[in-house]
Amino acid sequence: MDYLFRNLRLFDGTSENAIDNAAIWVSGNKIRFAGSQAQLPETPDNLVEEDLSGKFVMPGMTETHAHLSFADASPFAIGETLVEEATVTAVKNARLMLSSGFTSAVSFGSTYKIDVALREAITEGKVIGPRMLAAGRDLGATASNVDSGGGLSQIADGPWALRKAVREQRKIGVDVVKIFIDGEAINNQNPPGELSFTDDEVIAVVEEAHRREMKVACHARSAAAVKQAVRAGVDFIGHANYLDQEAVDMLEKKRDSVFVGPAIAWEVSYLEKCESIGVTRETVISQGYQKEIDATIETVSMLREAGIKLVVGGDYGISIAPHGTYAKDLEYFVELFGMSNAEAILCATKNGGLAFDPEGSVGTICEGTLADLVVVDGNPLDDIRILQDHAKLQVMKDGVLYKDLHNPNPYLANSPNS
Ligand SMILES: [Zn+2]
Structure with a gap:
């Protein structure tokens, strides 16, 4: 029509x-x-x-850090939802994402093979939802942030094992390979700043993925993690909380092809709603999450100064930041990062669109x-x-x-x- x-x-x-x-x-x-x-x-x-x-x-808008297979569970139990339940929820989430004004989604990690199945069902018109770039399971090293079992993780060590893992993702129809470069303050085995891969490993993942027509997305909080990602040629950088000038300069050299999503919903909601998942506010602060927000605010101002393409999206699909609330990210861009409303909307539309399709x-x-x-x-x-x-x-x-x-x-x- x-x-x-x-x-x-x-x-x-x-x-x-x-x-x-x-x-x-x-x-x-x-x-x-x-x-x-x-x-x-x-x-x-x-x-x-x-x-x-x-x-x-x-x-x-484009949600560039989508987790449609996440079932609004506790952030401590993301990979524990059974595949049957997660699949049914993902179908519901897809429609919810579209009704939230998000017509495209770049996935930042899927449990099981749900993203790929969902993308196919949406493309064929069987399920209503955004057009998708589908991710596979999160790919990480032994003792990385994602090495916790369950439906979310795929573990491999060494360049050749990682290349094989990327090929396995290619075989099931993945568009975006999601890797964990550093970790998370709530995870003793891999806090931010501690790199879980060597340079060789990340380079192998990216080289293999790009040769097979896939993009690479990464979780990278520290300057060291972002530098490793940029050196290897990662396409989508999630979080990027603690950058120094050198990291920003490296990003600036690749600013036409790299996209950075601060994904601040997690920190803000965890600080606000920690009691609902059995953690006291004092604990959250001692874990460093208020500092992480403060550091991100400084980092984002450096990134804006350097003209880096900032994109909207971040870890919605957990109990404290549920599906359907994706547009809160634009409010954070305005309230926390000091953008004008129009600039935040451009991050969600123009920049997100280029992340989804560089051809525009x-x-x-x-x-x-x-x-x-x-x-x-x-x-x-x-x-x-x-x-x-x-x-x-x-x-x-x-x-x-x-x-x-x-x-x-x-x-x-x-x-x-x-
Ligand atoms: Zn995520």
């Missing part, structure tokens, strides 16, 4: 500005025109026309891009938190308009409970 949306405020994701009295013409799954209504070319008359009465329209098919609303739109009843340039209210969002993905994703039939408006 082809659409003509009129009378809208267009934020096309190419700049920080929005234009009033705009129109968008969607032909098939692509944008045919987006811009001032006055410049709208002649359109055929079989279009579905909608007057959006001044509503804000922005590109679909998603993340902006321009002639020829895929028709992924979020229609917002309100103005996120005034209040970024409005993006967290699903009832105020209407989503189009790939030219398909979902009137109400909370309705059992999402193509119709007005579900009884919305």
Whole structure:
């Protein structure tokens, strides 16, 4: 179906500005025109026309640190959810992610083989959800942060064993190989700053993955971990909390091809909601999480200064930061990192889109891009938190308009409970 949306405020994701009295013409799954209504070319008359009465329209967002297979369990028990339960939950999470305004997802690790199955089901139209780059299990060394058994980990040591592990992921259809370079303050066996791989091992993973048309995403908190990742050519760097100038300079040299996601939801929610998972606030502070937030704020300001592409997303899918709350990340970008609302939205749209597809098919609303739109009843340039209210969002993905994703039939408006 082809659409003509009129009378809208267009934020096309190419700049920080929005234009009033705009129109968008969607032909098939692509944008045919987006811009001032006055410049709208002649359109055929079989279009579905909608007057959006001044509503804000922005590109679909990309969650670049997605964990659709995580079942909102305690962060201490992520890999313990049984495969059957995790799979069913992932199907539900996929639809929830789309209803949150996120039309694309770069996975940062999957339990079992759920991501790959989910991506296939979404592509075939059997399941409603974002378009996905699927990850395999987290790949880590013995005694790395992920060496805890369960459905999340795949352990290998030495370049050749790691190359084999990457090939195994290729065989099952993975797009993104997720590795753990350093660790986590709650993990005695591998805290941040302690590298679990040698350079040779990370280089082997990246070289093997790139040769087989896969990307590499990593968990890297310390400057040393990020430097190891950049030297090896990792594509997506998650966390990057404690960077020094040298790490930032190394990133700057590769700023056209590397994406950094601070993924601060984990620290903020852990500090806020620790009691709900049986940990006192004093413990969390003594573990260093307040310091980690402070260090991340400093790091992000250096990264912005250097023009590094920052992306939105981070570890949603645990009890303290559940699925569906992904847009909180934009609030953190504004409140913690001092970005303007528009800059945060660009991180979620333009930058996230480039992370998903370097060719730029998603993340902006321009002639020829895929028709992924979020229609917002309100103005996120005034209040970024409005993006967290699903009832105020209407989503189009790939030219398909979902009137109400909370309705059992999402193509119709007005579900009884919305
Ligand atoms: Zn993660």
